[in-house]
Amino acid sequence: MLAKTYAHLTDGEESGAVANVAGRIMLLRTQGKLAFATMRDSTGEIQLFALAAVTQEFDEFVKLHLGDWVGVTGEVVRTKRGELSVKVTSWVRLAEALHNFGDKWAGISDFDLRYRHREADLWANPVSRRSLARRSELVRSLRERCWAAGFMEVETPMLNAIPTGAAARPFKTHHNALSSDLYLRIAPELWLKRLVVGGFERVFELGRVFRNEGLSPRHNPEFTMLELYAAYWNFDDMMAFVEELVAGVAMDVLGTTETEYQGRVFSFAAPWPRRTMAELASEAVGEDVSVHTPREHLAALLASRGVEVHASWGAGRCLAELFEATCEESLWNPIYVTEYPVEVSPLARRLERDPELTERFESYAAGRELSNGFSELIDPVDQRSRFEEQARLAAAGDDEAMQIDEDYIKSLEWGLPPTAGLGIGVDRLAMLLADEPSIREVIAFPTLKPLRD
RNA sequence: GCGCCGGUAGCUCAAUUGGCAGAGCAUUUGACUCUUAAUCAACAGGUUCCGGGUUCAAGUCCCGGCCGGCGCACCA
Numbered sequence: 001m002l003a004k005t006y007a008h009l010t011d012g013e014e015s016g017a018v019a020n021v022a023g024r025i026m027l028l029r030t031q032g033k034l035a036f037a038t039m040r041d042s043t044g045e046i047q048l049f050a051l052a053a054v055t056q057e058f059d060e061f062v063k064l065h066l067g068d069w070v071g072v073t074g075e076v077v078r079t080k081r082g083e084l085s086v087k088v089t090s091w092v093r094l095a096e097a098l099h100n101f102g103d104k105w106a107g108i109s110d111f112d113l114r115y116r117h118r119e120a121d122l123w124a125n126p127v128s129r130r131s132l133a134r135r136s137e138l139v140r141s142l143r144e145r146c147w148a149a150g151f152m153e154v155e156t157p158m159l160n161a162i163p164t165g166a167a168a169r170p171f172k173t174h175h176n177a178l179s180s181d182l183y184l185r186i187a188p189e190l191w192l193k194r195l196v197v198g199g200f201e202r203v204f205e206l207g208r209v210f211r212n213e214g215l216s217p218r219h220n221p222e223f224t225m226l227e228l229y230a231a232y233w234n235f236d237d238m239m240a241f242v243e244e245l246v247a248g249v250a251m252d253v254l255g256t257t258e259t260e261y262q263g264r265v266f267s268f269a270a271p272w273p274r275r276t277m278a279e280l281a282s283e284a285v286g287e288d289v290s291v292h293t294p295r296e297h298l299a300a301l302l303a304s305r306g307v308e309v310h311a312s313w314g315a316g317r318c319l320a321e322l323f324e325a326t327c328e329e330s331l332w333n334p335i336y337v338t339e340y341p342v343e344v345s346p347l348a349r350r351l352e353r354d355p356e357l358t359e360r361f362e363s364y365a366a367g368r369e370l371s372n373g374f375s376e377l378i379d380p381v382d383q384r385s386r387f388e389e390q391a392r393l394a395a396a397g398d399d400e401a402m403q404i405d406e407d408y409i410k411s412l413e414w415g416l417p418p419t420a421g422l423g424i425g426v427d428r429l430a431m432l433l434a435d436e437p438s439i440r441e442v443i444a445f446p447t448l449k450p451l452r453d
Numbered sequence: 454g455c456g457c458c459g460g461u462a463g464c465u466c467a468a469u470u471g472g473c474a475g476a477g478c479a480u481u482u483g484a485c486u487c488u489u490a491a492u493c494a495a496c497a498g499g500u501u502c503c504g505g506g507u508u509c510a511a512g513u514c515c516c517g518g519c520c521g522g523c524g525c526a527c528c529a
Contacts, residue, residue, distance in 0.1 A: 031485055032486055038489075047489080066479070081487055100478095100480080102464045103479080106478085111522060112460085112521050168527090217522090217523080369529050423529080424529095428529070
């Protein structure tokens with residue numbers, strides 16, 4: 001902040017203005033009766049210039065530790081060597097750092113230390129600060145753009161009697177007074193649609209969901225999802241909204257839609273290409289395949305690629321697996337993959353011209369799924385049969401199949417208007433914007449194994 | 454959960470085929486009136502992640518465990 005105000009000061013010039021500043025000592029250079037300290041606050045760094053003749057308790061000042069917080073009063077000056085400084089007259093140590101913040105040149109690189117003590121990592125490593133700040137800007141931008149588009153922000157339960165809205169294993173917990181097992185939500189989807197039934201025509205929720213699955217550079221057991229629902233929209237409308245939303249967010253955070261991700265050019269610019277799952281899978285395997293290709297043939301194509309095919313999979317699931325095995329990683333710039341099989345889309349509306357497919361899309365970017373959306377299934381009868389099919393899969397050993405949610409079916413019986421829904425993985429988007437290879441880098445405190453022994 | 458790789462001073466990292474466990478920074482002490490990772494000198498700093506084993510001798514080799522990174526699986 002001071003840097004702009006006093007940019008005019010020439011080398012060795014004294015401004016005559018007194019400033020109060022506070023921050024953390026990052027570097028300290030003593031030279032006899034002089035001392036220079038680099039102090040940092042949330043806005044940047046400023047040099048402190050202490051002189052034995054001017055600075056109170058000079059002998060104590062030079063004994064400050066790297067990492068100590070200080071409050072300083074003094075005149076704003078520019079040193080003979082041109083560094084804008086506060087010439088310390090009085091100062092106070094606000095807090096003492098008993099541990100250092102890593103090597104003052106190399107910082108902290110040990111992942112275990114960085115993630116378990118992110119506070120130290122943030123002080124030691126500028127890239128960590130930048131990446132988490134970008135995530136914050138992303139979240140702000142998403143909210144503002146949703147509000148601007150007429151969406152109302154709502155909150156729905158994280159403690160659920162039935163974990164549903166996605167294909168995933170839940171975390172289980174227990175409520176003592178109710179004497180009931182509860183599950184941490186795997187998606188807010190069904191609650192949000194019930195709010196649309198209730199008359200809130202555009203709603204969104206930006207919040208945490210929990211899935212009991214393995215960790216990887218792209219997966220954290222708790223992650224942040226933006227889900228939004230718009231009455232009277234279909235999946236085409238939603239695709240048009242999402243590509244503008246994401247491109248707009250890139251403009252807000254980066255000031256451009258053209259960037260680099262992990263050393264490779266990457267563009268957020270809308271519109272994004274739209275290809276059907278069957279088209280992409282057909283190109284990848286070199287022959288026409290679709291949801292109507294005999295299941296055994298699709299299974300053979302999968303098996304020849306080393307994918308283990310389960311007996312419960314129909315042609316739809318096989319097609320989706322084939323797409324994932326052959327196409328997913330190669331999709332770099334954002335692209336919409338559309339027309340998902342009904343078998344893998346138990347909550348999505350059927351396509352009119354082909355009831356084995358749905359009005360569903362997923363966007364892919366940098367080789368991974370970024371968003372998922374569809375025209376919602378609003379027919380309670382069809383929804384019940386879809387749930388029953390899921391229940392059959394669960395009985396056959398699929399522990400990620402959905403359970404029948406009678407309350408949700410009842411809500412559909414009150415009438416869900418034609419509605420489109422969307423989920424965006426906020427952490428994944430943050431990775432792209434921050435140019436980070438691991439999801440852990442854009443989560444302040446990623447899930448780690450508790451220390452034992 | 455499985456596989457590969459890693460864990461050495463507070464931090465960043467060395468240590469040849471198994472042969473006295475080291476450096477820089479930080480800390481402590483001293484010198485120094487314009488430094489920018491200041492510089493110079495000195496002191497101190499270790500259960501080499503933990504527990505076993507092989508060996509005259511283990512940071513190094515073997516077995517088990519803990520934690521992490523990557524890959525697979527699972528998924529977004």
